[in-house]
Amino acid sequence: MLISRLELKNWLNFRNVDVRLRERVFVVGPNASGKSNLLDALRFLRDIARPEGGGLQRAVKARGGITKLRCLSARRDPEVRISVELAESADAAPVWRYTLGFKSEGKGLQRVMVSKETVEDLSKGQVLLDRPDTELDGADRERLTETSLEQVNANKDFRAIAQFFSTLTYLHLVPQLLKYSEIVGAARLDGDPFGQSFLEHIANTPDRTRDSRLKKIEAALRVCVPNMRDLKFSRDGATGRPHLEAMYEHWRPDAGWQREEQFSDGTLRLLGIMWSLLDGDSLLLLEEPELSLNENIVRRIPPLIWDLQRKAKHRRQVFITTHSEAMLSDKSIDPREVLRLESTADGTRVLGVTEKELALVEAGYSVAEVVLSKVKPSGVEQLLLLL
Amino acid sequence: MDVMLVAEDELSMAVMRRLLSASGRGFRIYAAIVAGGVDAIRRGIPVYRNACHVLPHVVLVDLDRTACAPTLLKTWGLEVRPVSLMFRVVVRTVEAWLIADAAGLAAELLVAQVKVKVPAHPEDLEHPKRELVNLARRSRSRRLAAEIAPAPGSRANVGPKYNARLCDFVLNRWDPFRAAARAPSLAKAMHRLDGFMR
Numbered sequence: 001m002l003i004s005r006l007e008l009k010n011w012l013n014f015r016n017v018d019v020r021l022r023e024r025v026f027v028v029g030p031n032a033s034g035k036s037n038l039l040d041a042l043r044f045l046r047d048i049a050r051p052e053g054g055g056l057q058r059a060v061k062a063r064g065g066i067t068k069l070r071c072l073s074a075r076r077d078p079e080v081r082i083s084v085e086l087a088e089s090a091d092a093a094p095v096w097r098y099t100l101g102f103k104s105e106g107k108g109l110q111r112v113m114v115s116k117e118t119v120e121d122l123s124k125g126q127v128l129l130d131r132p133d134t135e136l137d138g139a140d141r142e143r144l145t146e147t148s149l150e151q152v153n154a155n156k157d158f159r160a161i162a163q164f165f166s167t168l169t170y171l172h173l174v175p176q177l178l179k180y181s182e183i184v185g186a187a188r189l190d191g192d193p194f195g196q197s198f199l200e201h202i203a204n205t206p207d208r209t210r211d212s213r214l215k216k217i218e219a220a221l222r223v224c225v226p227n228m229r230d231l232k233f234s235r236d237g238a239t240g241r242p243h244l245e246a247m248y249e250h251w252r253p254d255a256g257w258q259r260e261e262q263f264s265d266g267t268l269r270l271l272g273i274m275w276s277l278l279d280g281d282s283l284l285l286l287e288e289p290e291l292s293l294n295e296n297i298v299r300r301i302p303p304l305i306w307d308l309q310r311k312a313k314h315r316r317q318v319f320i321t322t323h324s325e326a327m328l329s330d331k332s333i334d335p336r337e338v339l340r341l342e343s344t345a346d347g348t349r350v351l352g353v354t355e356k357e358l359a360l361v362e363a364g365y366s367v368a369e370v371v372l373s374k375v376k377p378s379g380v381e382q383l384l385l386l387l
Numbered sequence: 388m389d390v391m392l393v394a395e396d397e398l399s400m401a402v403m404r405r406l407l408s409a410s411g412r413g414f415r416i417y418a419a420i421v422a423g424g425v426d427a428i429r430r431g432i433p434v435y436r437n438a439c440h441v442l443p444h445v446v447l448v449d450l451d452r453t454a455c456a457p458t459l460l461k462t463w464g465l466e467v468r469p470v471s472l473m474f475r476v477v478v479r480t481v482e483a484w485l486i487a488d489a490a491g492l493a494a495e496l497l498v499a500q501v502k503v504k505v506p507a508h509p510e511d512l513e514h515p516k517r518e519l520v521n522l523a524r525r526s527r528s529r530r531l532a533a534e535i536a537p538a539p540g541s542r543a544n545v546g547p548k549y550n551a552r553l554c555d556f557v558l559n560r561w562d563p564f565r566a567a568a569r570a571p572s573l574a575k576a577m578h579r580l581d582g583f584m585r
Contacts, residue, residue, distance in 0.1 A: 356417075359441040360391075364434035373418040 001164055002317035003042070003283060004094050005085035009101075010074040012037040015347035022090040022337050024305060026328060027321045028371060029341025034348045035321040038341070039285045041082050042168060042319070045100075046191070048150050049165035053190070055150045056102065060112045062190075066104050073347040078103045079115050085122070086164065095123045098161050100147060113144045119158045128157045164282050171195060172287035173272035175265040195272045199260070202233055202275065203242035216311050217274045218246075220304055224297045225267055244271070265292040274308055281314030290324040302330040328368035335361045338371055388584060389417040393435065393446040395425055399481045401554040402561075403447050409563045410580045417442055425449060429463060439472040443584050446473065447576075449480040456572070473583050478572040482515035485553065486522075487566035487573060495556045496535070497527040510570055519553075520545060 008017035013034040027035045040063075047059035063069050070080050081101035085094035101116035119129040129148055137143050148154035155162045173195030177184060181196055188196050202210060210233055218231040229247040236243060244260040260268060273289050290298040309315045322328065328338070335353040342349045353371075360370045390407070394400040400421050407414045422428045428448050435444050453459045456476040460466055465474055477484060485492060489505035505522075512518050523535035523546075534548035567574040 356441060360438050363438035363441055365438060369420050370418060373420050 001086050001088060001095075001160070001282075002090065003084050004087040004090060004092075006041070007081075007083040008038075008041055009079065009081040010071040010077060011041050011080055011082060012069060012071060013073075013343075013348045014038070014041075014350065015071050015073055017350045019339055019350050019352050020336070021317070021339075022334065023309065023315065023317055024302070024333075024337045025317070025319045026333065026338045026367075027319060027341065028323070028328070028338060029348070030343065031323075033341040033343045035341060036287065037348075038339075038350065039170065039287070039319055039321065042084075042165075042283060042285065043170050043191075045082065045084070045098075045149075045165040046168040046170075048100075048147055049162045050190075051166060054166070056112060056114065056147045057145060060102075066102070066112050071347055073345075078106075081116065086161065093122070096120065096158065096161055097122055098149070098158075100149070111145050113141075114147055115144075117147055117149070119148075119161065121158075129154075167280050167282035168285070169276055169280055169282070170285040170287075171272060171276050173198065173269050175263075175268040175292070178268060178272075179261040198272055198275070199242040199244065202244070203235075213275065213278045216278060216308070217271065220274060220307055220311075221267075221270060223300055223304070224270060224293075228267070266294070266297065269293070270297075270304075274304070277305065277308040277316060277318070278312045280316060282316065283319065284316045285319045287321050288323065289320060290322055290327055295324075295326040298324050298326040299330060301327050302333055306332070325368045325372055328372055329366045331366055333367045335367050335370070338367055340371055340374065388413065388443065389415050390443045390445055391417050391438065392419040393422055393428060393431065393444060394419075395422055395428060395447070395449060395481075397421055397550045398553055398557070399447050399449070399477070401557040402481050402484060403445065405557050405561060406563055406577060406580060407445075410577065412581070412583070425451065432463060432465065435472055436469065439469050443471040444473065445475070445580070445583070447475050447477065447481075450476045450478050450572075451480060471584065473579060475576040475579065476572065477576075478510040478570075479512070480515050482519045483509040483512055484563075484566055484570050484573045485557065485561060486512070486515060486519060487568075487570035488562050489569070491560055491562050491565065492519075492522070492556075495560060496523050496525075497531060498522060498525050499527075508569065510572060516544065520549075 002023060003021050005020050006017065008014045014037070027038055029035050044059055044063070047062065048054055048056050060066055060069060066080070070078070079101050080103065081099065083097065083099040086096040087094040097120040099116060099118045100114070102112050103115050105111045105113050114131060117129060117131040118127065120127050131137055131148065132144060149162050149165070170191060170193050172193050177194050177196050178198055205213070214231050214233065218228070221228060221231070227249045229249060231244065231246045234243050234245050235241065245257055246263070247256045248258055249256070263271070269289065269292060273286060276284050289301055305318055309318070335357055338353060340351045342351060357370050361367060392400065392403050394403050400419055404416065404419070407416065422431060425448060428446065435446060438444065450456055450459060456478065459476055460474070468474060486505060486509040493499070493505065506512055506518070509515060520536045524532050526532040531552070533546060535546045535552055537543040537546050563573065563577060567577055
């Protein structure tokens with residue numbers, strides 16, 4: 001399943017968004033235009049639906065309360081609303097529509113209250129949920145502090161949606177945190193966005209699945225790190241700590257085995273991304289996968305993702321935020337896969353592809369040339385003068 | 388009218404932006420593609436040929452070492468091109484067009500115009516960029532010189548703020564009309580821009 005359409009109202013720096021989405025979504029935009037905020041709308045749904053410690057109140061609180069969440073340029077309308085359509089594939093008709101609206105209680109404890117929650121089964125044309133309803137919510141206002149999505153008792157008829165949201169992965173792997181986890185001993189955030197438990201996660205995967213995944217990853221990785229062989233999982237004999245090891249050819253022959261702490265930052269990031277692609281069956285959100293990678297390798301990320309999406313048991317939809325010209329110069333990127341963020345005085349707008357852009361790509365331009373040349377801040381050279 | 392701009396580097400792009408606004412034709416820049424070198428532009432020609440039917444294209448390229456503009460256009464297969472594809476060649480590099488506004492450049496670089504011989508025919512210069520850097524070295528402002536010219540002993544061609552300084556000059560203080568009097572290829576480019584897509 002994938003999210004085929006996303007609508008937002010008053011979410012962070014977005015006043016109004018309505019975009020169609022495909023299997024890969026490249027999110028581009030200038031710095032501070034809100035690329036991560038866009039992904040955060042989806043993480044928010046995960047945080048509500050998550051079986052352990054999920055829920056609307058907590059998800060809002062984790063983001064600093066509703067006053068931080070609500071779009072600053074939202075004027076009279078106090079409601080924040082997120083709506084998604086789910087489909088089996090990008091070109092198929094949507095199957096589900098889930099809508100969640102909420103606002104501050106406006107008095108007393110100033111809790112967050114559900115102002116609208118609907119679930120539609122679009123294939124059958126049925127409305128499975130429509131809140132607030134007069135019967136239950138009308139009788140007990142307390143009910144509106146929780147969504148039906150977060151409750152197993154209430155989401156029975158649309159459990160598939162709750163499961164889809166709750167298994168969504170957000171990955172912004174920070175190689176240093178992985179390499180120096182023992183020394184840093186940093187706290188871990190919910191959902192492990194920085195990949196600190198990446199190794200434990202691999203360790204907890206059944207042997208056969210793990211080996212087959214590592215084999216696929218090694219094959220795909222060969223394009224990028226040609227001298228790496230025999231990627232495998234191991235445990236430290238003394239401490240039992242999980243490790244990844246690989247043989248590096250052209251290295252000193254007797255010292256060819258390297259552990260993850262010796263892998264380059266870029267290699268580790270790629271490993272994390274590829275593992276995630278093979279791992280889950282829900283949406284995968286990747287922040288700037290191009291970091292610490294050579295341009296020639298970045299160029300190969302889009303085909304790599306495509307490749308692994310097909311090798312995986314479940315094809316995951318992937319959202320990628322990026323600044324990279326090299327990544328978007330890949331000619332196989334369908335311009336419809338790109339969302340461009342544009343900051344305006346009235347909040348950030350999210351733009352899909354225009355007819356003109358489609359025509360320019362058809363004429364032979366890459367998405368990078370057509371889309372990124374617009375995203376580029378025009379005054380960068382001038383900015384340098386202010387220093 | 389929306390147009391697509393293509394240029395070799397940031398400085399050439401700044402010059403194009405300035406020329407577009409100086410033309411008074413109300414062109415809007417749909418997208419500005421800094422191709423990154425002359426080879427990239429050459430490779431892009433088939434694309435520009437197709438895409439100019441979607442959107443008028445203005446492409447600027449340095450003549451550099453090629454003998455003359457007609458030779459370049461011939462070897463690149465551009466003698467015949469669609470009306471919506473404007474292809475202009477700078478003789479020899481875009482720095483020559485900057486030098487051609489001698490008064491403007493002297494004021495910008497804080498060099499006394501009488502002391503410095505700004506060439507009367509900058510398009511004849513073999514290495515306009517070197518000339519411009521040398522001019523900056525004679526600036527009364529040490530800081531300016533250090534920004535535009537490479538540090539003594541450096542093997543780089545330009546200083547760290549070469550692009551920033553000169554783009555700013557081009558966009559805000561360079562006078563293309565004054566420069567056109569000394570740079571025939573610039574005068575021609577402006578003339579063509581004036582009649583482009585009319």
